[in-house]
Amino acid sequence: MAEEDTVTLYGFWASPYAKRVELALKLKGIPYEYVEEDFPNKSSELIRYNPVYKKVPVLVHNGKAISESLVILEYIDETWKTGPKLLPDDPYKRAQVRFWASFLEQLFGSMLTALKSSTGEAQHKAFMEVSHKLELLEEGLKNFYPDCTRIDGASVGLLDLVMVSMFGGKRVQEEVLGINVIDHDKTPLLSAWITALGDIPLVKEALPPHDKLVAFLKYIRENALKSSAP
Template sequence: MEEQKKVVLHGMWISPYVKRVELALKVKNIPFEYVEEDLVNKSELLLKYNPVHKKVPVLVHNGNPICESLVIIEYIDETWKNGPKLLPEDPYKRAQVRFWSKFMQDQLFEAALALLKTEGEAQERALKDMYEKLCLLEKGMKEYCPGGKPEVDDKNVGLLDIIFCTVFGAYKSYEEVLGVKFLDADKFPVLFSWLMAVVDLQVVKEGAPPHEKVVQFLQFIRQSALRSAAAP
């Protein structure tokens, strides 16, 4: 029976989708067991728990699996009342948080991957696309947040902070691999100050993977993508 009460997170160390669930659990101070999955040789448990997508993250609580990072985080927020609320109670604000979270997940993360996997003119187009989307987010956060900028500390971390952190927390690694500066303090003062506040949180610093390990992984992804694009 005790085994059924366990919280288990199946993940992969560098996945931003996994890191956001891990951060949510830590922010809410929920004890959990972490299981690292090999996505090349997926475990029987992963295939059992997520037969539809066969991907991480999967949260197992009371023996029941929950899949998809945003679904998992809402489940965490609704199930455990301790710690900060990850989504606001107000329906309109809650809808806004969902909207911008999805924008960052679907648009900005994809833009970052496009930058990583291209070079030359294609990379220039990807960088232009990234800047346009960052401008939209900068404007959106000015309008959404009281005082025109997000405020975050260890006691008021929310879903937007978590998603933003997992999309851009490794920005230095991306910039080192790409040789391109895309999150500039002068161009995006609101986003830059927000990111500095988020990555300085103790819970974020404790869970951040080593910079060099991230750089090596991103270099591998980039080189593999460029080789594949150049192949006849």
């Protein structure tokens, strides 16, 4: 890209959606400015650049704003040819990546439901849904992405970024929720995939600090439980 290109990422340290974009920029070696948003006091720039959703991440490239993390990742891959290629050239494989990325988004939504559920039947139901979806993902990976455990910084793709941004902090999720989110015995491929991703130096450096993220998720959970209390 031309030297005069300017790239700014509006994010939030605990947002997995912003984190995956940040990782993509780092892995591709793209210089950028990072702007940390202070929630709930969103900046006027964020609201101006993303007037529809008013949330992070937003990537501003030469004054033009792109919102929604999966859209941003595809834009980055199409615009910058440096570093790992995030999407395969083959149309069928590219469609499969998009399908499983969307599935991971739904899975993480179930995780958030579990995080915010009160104890009892609602929480159990949310955990069961998470477990079922993890097993479906495990089976899908065996056919679509059997080599995921051999990933490194030069071969990271869009699906890897989505996975590590959501479950790279699985130890945090397990500590807050009190359950083994990704069980090695039940989903060994998923477990090995997360471990391989976490061993990549850039990923290891970029993930939020364990204790800080634990405190944040506990705060989210406690607030959710208070608001649902009779």
